[in-house]
Amino acid sequence: MKARIFGTAAAASLLLSACAEPPAPPREVPVKPPTQIDGVWYLDQNWSQDARQWYYNTSQGSQIMRYDWFMALEDPQTKAPFVKSLSRYGYPADAAGKWNPDGLPLGFVKDVDPDKTAWFGMTCAACHTGDLTVNGKTLRLDGAVTTGDLYGLISAIRDAVHTTTTVDGVFEPFSNRVLGPNANPQQRLALLEQLKAFDARFTAFVAQSTPATPWGPMRTDAFGMIFNRVSGIDLNIPKNNRPPDAPVSYPFLWDAPHQPWVQWNGLLPNNSAFDALGRNAGEVLGVFGDVTLKKPTIMHYYYDSTVRGRNLVAMENQLRQLRSPVWPDSIAGTVDIVKAAAGADLYQQNCVSCHTLLPRGETYTTAPIHMEPLFTWPYPNDPAKVIAAFNMICTQGIEAAVTAKMVAVNYASDPKMAVDALCRQSDTGAIAGVAMPPELLGGAKLKNPDTAVNLLSNAVIGAMLGDIVKDPGLIDDIIKSGSGGGSATPAWAAPSQSQSQSQSQSQSAALSAAASQPPGKPLDTTPFVKAGAPLTDQHRKIISVLQASSRVKPPVPAAGPSRAAAEKAKDPAKATQEFADTIKRLLAYKARPLDGVWATAPYMHNGSVPNLYEMLLPAAQRSASFRMGGGALDPVKVGVDSAAPSSTFLFDTSKPGNRNSGHEFGAHLTDTQRWQLLEYLKTL
Template sequence: MFTSRPFFASLAALAMTAHVSAAELKYADQGVKWTQASRTEFYSLDQGARIMPFAWIKALRHPDGARFLADGLGRYGYLPNPDSETPGLPVGFLSASENSAQYFSMTCSACHTRQIDVGGVSWRIDGGPALVDFQSLLNDIDLAFKKILSDDAAFKQFAQDVLGGDPTPRELQHLRRDVDVWFAPYDTIVRKSLPSPGWGVGRLDAVSMIFNRVAGLDIGATHSRIIENNITWADAAVRYPFLWNAPIQDFTQWPGFAENGDDILGLARNVGEVYGVFGVYRPKQTILPNVIDYLNDSSLNYPGLMRLETLIKQIAPPKWPWSLDQALVSKGAEIFNRDPKNGGCAKGCHEIAKGAPRVCNFQGTWRTPLEDVGTDSREYQVLAREAETGVLNGARIAFIPGVDKPLKPKDKIISILGLSVIGSIIEAPLHFGLDVFQPILDDCLPAAAQASPESAKLLVRNKLAAALKNLYTKPAAQPSFKYESRVMQGIWAAAPYLHNGSVPTLADLLKPVAERPASFKVGTAYDVESVGLAKEQGAFSTLYTADDCAKRDSGNSRCGHTFGVNLTPDEKKALLEYLKSL
């Protein structure tokens, strides 16, 4: 069933092997604005994800009896967070409070904090693409709850850990009911989404998982809200992107399907992300025809999301922590700035250039070109998907072009997501008051408008409409598969390369496709010469097998981006030295 997938080393063995870092931990230099206080906040700020009641994850056990949190999720590659308010939780995970209850939650730093190992030192890089195995975590949680629900002894142990003491029959009955209700959608998305073999370390199919959660678990008309037919295999895995400079790109996501570059668009990007990682989204029809309450029972944490975006703006690209040959850097800069036909990188692709104007960004954006350079095309199959619209059938937002046409009973899944995100933002002031957008108001509205609540409300609506009108673009039916070309600052810390992580080092990316590694290990060991993943990795790693150009649509093709392959060895060495310096 699963053809043209990467082959991974035994995930079962991996799951039992905790990630062991080098003895010494150092933090990369990421600018004067990135302080320890900023880092601590970034590591555990609530954005609204709700995985499960916190008492459940504390009680959850592996098959060998070890508790899930005993190693701080280190066996999946997640990193220790000594400043966590809840001891033992790693970077990106927290115990979130809502309505007097505590929930196991995750935030964006779980997927965007990296650690690399060189010479006995672990370098922490904030905002870097994580080297974690998220799929194994999802699978292991699913297996653990299956055992709890099928094994009386396991359920009894779980109940005692959750409830304490000797629970009454009534307490046991209520707990089992709660677990059954929670497990049905969780097991459905794991069973229907996660491919085998899996994504492995450092990769995931985030777009498919967001689509699957919103369309498959959240908008059904039945009590369960599940529409199983809307869930498909998440088999277009890509590498995690880096976050520095992300707020000022004029496009984001690898295929560039969402506009970006100001606070409103950043909020939209982050709302979609939360809906993909366990955010509660239960839209319902109101008494008015085709009018939706998008924030019915929503868990979105708007202040947290806007604060996280502010923190991300403070993360500068990491500086290369080792020595550089300045003569080679200068030579490499000349090569980098050549015309791409002569092996250059900047012009038209990776240069810092003025981007599209945005409604609430008066400093401007960086241009993020979308180019088809022959790389893997599978993600475009995801963007073209259609799904049943469930409770959103007929819904629209009349005053925003792009979502002003009613959804059909079956429609583009990107339209379902776009309407869900935009509706959730437009509706927020009605649920939480205008102050919920105060950080955006401060940046975006003139002082005179803020003095009048009615004027401010009108301006907020108009600003939102202007910013969001082209947020989501539907992919055209054409043989062109365009992905973003980002500015290269900090690129040395983002291996493996290409959007799908199919090339282990920058040195390999400068080789003809046939000479790029057909397989390599993905882990934390770093090669300072080749600039990327070391050939030999530790116990925490997975083996990735890449396809050639004959399988461009497999999700794993190492094809494309052949700029620079004809440079001389000396020119390639100089170019790599320059890329280290960015």
Template sequence: MPLPALLRLAFVVLLALRYRLKLILGIVVAVVIGLSLTFISGKIYQHLDRDPDRGAIALEDGAFGESYSTPIYLDQGWSPADTLWYYNTTQGSALLPYDLFVALEQPASEELFRSDHNMDRYRYLPQKPTFFNPDGLPVGFAKDSYQGKDYLGFTCAACHTGQVNYQGQAIRIDGGPALADMDGFLHGLEKALSAARDIPAKRERFIDRVLQRDNDYRSPEAVEADLAQWTEQIRMYNTINHSHIRYGYGRLDAFGRIYNRVLRHVVNREQMRDLLLAAEGPTGELLLTEAEVDRVLAGIEPTLIDDTAFTRIVSRLQSSDEGLPGLSQRNLLRLRNQLLNEPNAPVSYPFLWDITHSDYLQWNGLANNADLGPLGRNVGEVIGVFAKLDWEVKEPGFSLSGHLTGQSNKRERIAFTSSIDLVNLQRLEAHLGRLTSPQWPEDILGEINREQAALGKRLYAQHCQSCHQIIDRSAWDRLVVAEMTDIEILKTDPKAAENSVNYQGKSGNFENTYQNTTVGPLVLEATAPAVQILTSVTKGAVSTPDADKGPLRRTLDWFYVLGLSWFDNDVKYSVKAGDYRPDTTARPYHSLLAYKGRSLNGIWATAPYLHNGSVPTLYDLLLPAREEGDPEEGAYRPEAFQVGSREFDPVKVGFRTEGYEGFTQTTHRLGDRNTGHEYGTDTLTEAERWALVEYLKTL
């Protein structure tokens, strides 16, 4: 080729490369600018609500006769704006249409269900209206908009904000365990919705209130239709999560309920049909005929069963209309136990300070906190608190979620469209990185006896520190190591750990997909461990950009979330510490049969104690549990005590346990037991117990 022609060709190539480089550079600049604007706008927004009281209010004549002044806040590293952003930042939770909730009356009166005193009765914390919370909802309740409609949802703060009262003075504990009765709240909500649906005068007032809001509803018919639908949906949720173990205040079997919510979305119609046909009554008789099963499943889609469809199935199972089985509540629960699992292992809500500095989380160390672990953990939590799971059946073809969940070679794949807000989940996790534990307020709860505490410190080093490390509460580089102890060694109530390993469900479209574990890849069978199915679902949700945004915004936000989640996490993968059964190829989840010991800074503000809240005070924890054959006379942990009061006992360190009609916590049943963790209780003198309690106040 002549030289001029070569020069022209080279010039054309250079122009093309220049154009391509400009295009690539333009895209990179646009992404960087987009991510920067997202970050900056988010930071500005976080500081728009600066109420000096952080929205807290005084309450007169609250539950159990308690009154308290406007709560004060201890120094935990957060400003008023930080606290209010945490209280009101949505995760994608959609418990109920927002207009229905704010208009709802209590079942036996015209007082609103959301009134301060009613919310206080369930031990949710009342708030006044502020910028982020114009309707004055309690701590942890927020408006969440999804697909053009407003919903009431739970935020992290609903379960992880505490309060202690002492002689009329309230102290809010950010990140502390709530004393909430979530199960009682949801049953109360069901009764209130049923009353609004069934009592004409209530229904008329309810419809008027909803329409006056001039928000998501335009006609009485639309309000009535949604009222009927959501009443049945809440009823269905309460029915399938019924447990013979009563939770009471400050406890919830969160994992049992998350498992159930995932399993009922994963099961397909064919698997559901097989289960219904095989369901047996108490004497081995079949509960349903083939004709009844076909009527129950009429019109149900083959691959996915969403909330509406599952609600329809449960309603049909209970209906006595022509051709339907009319199952009793007892037989319905028998059927539940063959499809799902009884959530019968309530645990205390954990405190949140130090979680971003911890290697493993959850009571049994289920959640590895390295890399994208926090995002997966938080996605699972939002699924449990009513994220709308608008999963879709797609044709075969590549998608990131399909690839990560092993569905690439399936005839159909599930796309994990949902209301989960990945951006806010990442921001909330980062926000918690600045939260520190509360320190004992001597000006309110009394001075610490430093001489006793010094003796207690020596005893702590001897009896406690091998599992409960001492950390600098405010050190930015602190690492909290979970010391796992096998349930056979620890001997605390084993039910929560056992359920995490033993609970199973139908795997639906995940059948015969592969999943990596610490001992190698596993195949999900038709009936698989619930923990495997939850892992697949969380992978799918994490790899799915937020559905409620435009294409460019959702893509930029998704890269922003994954980038910050990965690079902003200083926790690296490590093998679990402690004394526990290792995972093996035959038993890949054996290490979960253990509970973790953790740093005890701020432990004074987290009663009741042990993982299942079965011991009311720190002093009681230093006593042995009474076993069969022990003499009746002696110092033992309480076998029954009252729960619900926020009045603090600064001597034994815990909440008031008598003198009021709260929830009676008993300790004789599996799931409620107060046994185990008796290190040193047989050798400590009474004076040494009190010295240890005094030292624990200083942490």
């Protein structure tokens, strides 16, 4: 159907080309033209400006440092307030307004604890809102890849804090900004000691987060950072830290809530609202969220954390409404519809089997994905040999397994991220032997050591349970969200036009603290741990949510045998086969729908290919290195404009984790066909 539409449009174009401007490319549904606000252009992505600003400025529980300290911090290079320097690390400035009364950079927010302590932290938008510049205009794309350099930011904060505590003449004005000019010497000394303690902790954190190969902007080793945070910092076991040297591009978020598996390697199931909350809670723990990991008690069977569960559920509901950005003809140049018509056929022949089309004119609840294997298994039907090959990969490395003929290389791209995520082991310390959720509810005890994935899952589920038992409204939000009843933006997050500016600012300032004001006494968790303990309606609601989750297997019984008993009853041969199948599924990278792909450079899971044209070349013909970083768009090859002055980071594909091999599905095409397919990709 799509090919016929393009064919008709192409014929019309040829008839009119001699006497008129070429028509705009056909669109499946009407798309509103770009809108300019405060010098930035926004595309039609199905969000209102209020909804967008709410998303930019809603806390998820990230706490980098005390808010008053951060706002008083001076940039050692410019001597200006450090908060004004974040644009130097790729994080755009944002105008002050009802959602952002302090005028913080986009993606940063004040987070307020129940005890009223205020923190400076990151929102989801810090990593998942992208600015692209093309033809002198800046496009702000919701759900796209950030231009931010996370390592550059945290290392700069480290330097600024250390300068404040060690360089003569810097601390006194800092203390004046924090305490006021009339503070006494004892207050100043106490502040200095507190700042020195933070300096030591943060310096250690940055050292443990320093990769051998720089990530640069627009990338991070997400799993490495989360694993380090939970296993090294939250558990206070420094030996668990590893250099985070398997960087990936920040994934774009449109369609993500509708995919059955998320993360580049499809690690996390996404079958329920509880699954989605777990995915987002894990992300929070990787960006300065805190979780207290200590052995739980029968009445306190959960972990305390800074995760703002109700905000995360609301944001996931809003993201379900987000649509991909349509190529902006008026800004980036009109699509050649004759080439695009030919490209539509090429897409059907070469791409659609992995990259499903999601027409903008249709409502969808599922966004199908395809997992492309990293390896060929010589004995795919022998689960014992698959597991043996996996164990060799983890203990001796990929090349040893290849040499032993246990696997053959079938790289879709650099395999380091997927292998690291599955193979990494951690000392589980104080929570060894703890099941989250409790065994009675289907949880499994942590071993010691155990996989980093199991440790993270334990921490995330414990943190979510903590949020649920402290705030009954969260479980109701999850149930409503899972039934499709969630709204794009909570009513309390959308001030009416009739509100005064002061009312709007007050509501915005309270936003970050809204989820951290649990009403009443936390729920007694004894019924989750002790068989036969009486259940309340609230307990039953929580159990029903766990039953629907992919994170708890087997399904949680309302009463009956524990998970341990269920595991003993399982057929060993079936369990071995399931484990082998899981290994094969997860040692792969995800091919997802490509709507809006034009706005998501650089490409491959690790950002190792600068543009879509090179994605259609044989791997040997791709750039061995290229410059990137400022969000400049090349509208011809569709991707990073390496010649732009803002492209200052040199990406070297020879470095570990940066391989640009694989995905050679366009290698057999002629160059003419590549340009046709490229033109069609602009229209998705």
